[in-house]
Amino acid sequence: xxxxxxxPRRNLAHExxxxxxxxxxxxxxxxxxxxxxxALAGRFGVSRxxxxxxxxxxxxxxxxxxxxxxxxxxxxxxxxxxxxxxEARIALESMGARLAAARWTDEDTRWIERSIAAQEKAAxxxxxxxLDIAMHEYIMKRGGNERLSTLWQFVRWQFEMALTxxxxxxxxMAPNLRxxxxxxxxxxxxALAARRPETAAKVIAQHIKDSIExxxxxxxxxLPSSSIKLSK
Amino acid sequence: xxxxxxxPRRNLAHExxxxxxxxxxxxxxxxxxxxxxxALAGRFGVSRxxxxxxxxxxxxxxxxxxxxxxxxxxxxxxxxxxxxxxEARIALESMGARLAAARWTDEDTRWIERSIAAQEKAAxxxxxxxLDIAMHEYIMKRGGNERLSTLWQFVRWQFEMALTxxxxxxxxMAPNLRxxxxxxxxxxxxALAARRPETAAKVIAQHIKDSIExxxxxxxxxLPSSSIKLSK
DNA sequence: TTTTTGCAAAGTGTCGACAGTATTGCCCGT
DNA sequence: ACGGGCAATACTGTCGACACTTTGCAAAAA
Numbered sequence: 001x002x003x004x005x006x007x008p009r010r011n012l013a014h015e016x017x018x019x020x021x022x023x024x025x026x027x028x029x030x031x032x033x034x035x036x037x038x039a040l041a042g043r044f045g046v047s048r049x050x051x052x053x054x055x056x057x058x059x060x061x062x063x064x065x066x067x068x069x070x071x072x073x074x075x076x077x078x079x080x081x082x083x084x085x086x087e088a089r090i091a092l093e094s095m096g097a098r099l100a101a102a103r104w105t106d107e108d109t110r111w112i113e114r115s116i117a118a119q120e121k122a123a124x125x126x127x128x129x130x131l132d133i134a135m136h137e138y139i140m141k142r143g144g145n146e147r148l149s150t151l152w153q154f155v156r157w158q159f160e161m162a163l164t165x166x167x168x169x170x171x172x173m174a175p176n177l178r179x180x181x182x183x184x185x186x187x188x189x190x191a192l193a194a195r196r197p198e199t200a201a202k203v204i205a206q207h208i209k210d211s212i213e214x215x216x217x218x219x220x221x222x223l224p225s226s227s228i229k230l231s232k
Numbered sequence: 233x234x235x236x237x238x239x240p241r242r243n244l245a246h247e248x249x250x251x252x253x254x255x256x257x258x259x260x261x262x263x264x265x266x267x268x269x270x271a272l273a274g275r276f277g278v279s280r281x282x283x284x285x286x287x288x289x290x291x292x293x294x295x296x297x298x299x300x301x302x303x304x305x306x307x308x309x310x311x312x313x314x315x316x317x318x319e320a321r322i323a324l325e326s327m328g329a330r331l332a333a334a335r336w337t338d339e340d341t342r343w344i345e346r347s348i349a350a351q352e353k354a355a356x357x358x359x360x361x362x363l364d365i366a367m368h369e370y371i372m373k374r375g376g377n378e379r380l381s382t383l384w385q386f387v388r389w390q391f392e393m394a395l396t397x398x399x400x401x402x403x404x405m406a407p408n409l410r411x412x413x414x415x416x417x418x419x420x421x422x423a424l425a426a427r428r429p430e431t432a433a434k435v436i437a438q439h440i441k442d443s444i445e446x447x448x449x450x451x452x453x454x455l456p457s458s459s460i461k462l463s464k
Numbered sequence: 465t466t467t468t469t470g471c472a473a474a475g476t477g478t479c480g481a482c483a484g485t486a487t488t489g490c491c492c493g494t
Numbered sequence: 495a496c497g498g499g500c501a502a503t504a505c506t507g508t509c510g511a512c513a514c515t516t517t518g519c520a521a522a523a524a
Contacts, residue, residue: 009298009299009300009302009506009507010300011302011506011507011508012507012508013288013507013508036474036475036476037475037476038474038475038476039475046508046509047508047509047510048475048476048509048510049281049507049508049509050507050508052285052476052477053284053285053288056245056285056288056289056292057288057292060288060289060292060293061292062379062382066241067241068241068242069475069476069515069516069517070241070243070475070476070477070515070516071475071476071516071517083377084377084378084379084380085379087327087331087377087379087380088327088377088379088380088383090327091323091324091326091327091328091380092323092324092383094323094326095319095320095322095323096323099319145316145319145320146316147294147316147317147319147320147387147390148316148319148320148323150294151320151324151383151386151387154383155379155383158379241476241477243476243477243478244477244478245477245478268504268505268506269505269506270504270505270506271505278478278479279478279479279480280479280480280505280506281477281478281479282477282478284506284507301485301486301487301505301506302485302486302505302506302507303486303487303505303506
């Protein structure tokens, strides 16, 4: 998969933003934790300027929050945030799958099949999650709408952060989740390979919604129940 | 409608970003035009630091682009960009309307009715566009998903920029567009007032898709035709 | 002991500077 | 007249500094 996207400028700020993003997602920095510029500048061995720019980037991506006083902290997550993130994923990925279905090729099918095979053999839950997200990313990119993919990236990072920090998302039913999730992926692939945009949109929406309920069965349901019914 | 959103930090950078956003949308700066930091710093009577930060914000919003060398220019728009923007709007607003329908109140209905009345009396095309966008914004906010609204803002600005710069979007059929558009808004309101999430989602998607074709009948259609059929 | 006041420490917002690099335009060779 | 190369120009990326504001803590008052 070739990335033609507008190359980000290659500077310290971008480097730091990427590293900080990884660290926030993986939990090195915890939600609510203060991110002071001088401290981070020291950590990275640079001055405050690039750190400051990186913070702006992360704020735009929703991983950190600015207080009105200017202080920066890692964004905090509650149940409601998980709901919002999932709703946003459904909105974006439905359209992504719809567009992808219309342009789907056999090579795409093979890519997804390989991914699913790897998912089944994934040794750890973390490894599985990585493959899972990568597959969703592939479909989004295949939709061919660069803006949609960009917006999706923001949500994706927030989703990954939520997986790390909303602890009951890590809970007991990992094995079942994985089996269930792979099954969902197969359904998505079927719709895409059949080049049925509407079906693909509905199936992937249902898959995302179901997944999160496997992760967190008690997540308050805000989506009107009719919204993702697989009617017909 | 009260905005609880995380307050942006109130500094020069943010001020400049807002002003620049307005200027880019309204065409003071034209697509492709170079935006050099020293020149902008002079224009605003500040140093380069806040200008630089503002540029990062605008890049995130998709209004400007960084070249790999670091130079900044106003993002350029082609036909394909209009398609992308509209697809993104449909993705986000469908979900927004779906969520809004489930929480819709009579007061919301009255707000929209007033908006529609104003739209009918709008003196100019520009005035009408403003009311149009404001109504869509209201619905997005009423969806109650802060992330969805934030993502939508990005697309909204790009859409407004496209309206300004894709010249044939300004074309001949403004009066018909307006009449047609108001009709679409009435259908959306009906679905929302009836609190039918699925109907609202489909109607607003259809409305957006139709609108852009009134603006630009020759816009290449990439959305699979089945995607927004109002079946049933 | 609890609350208030005041002060020191720490952090942000903005600036000007400087080295390195891309761009522009001029001059020269053809 | 025209294209290529080179010098002058302009801009970016990063830094350190400084003023102002917020925060945290400790001492003083209730």
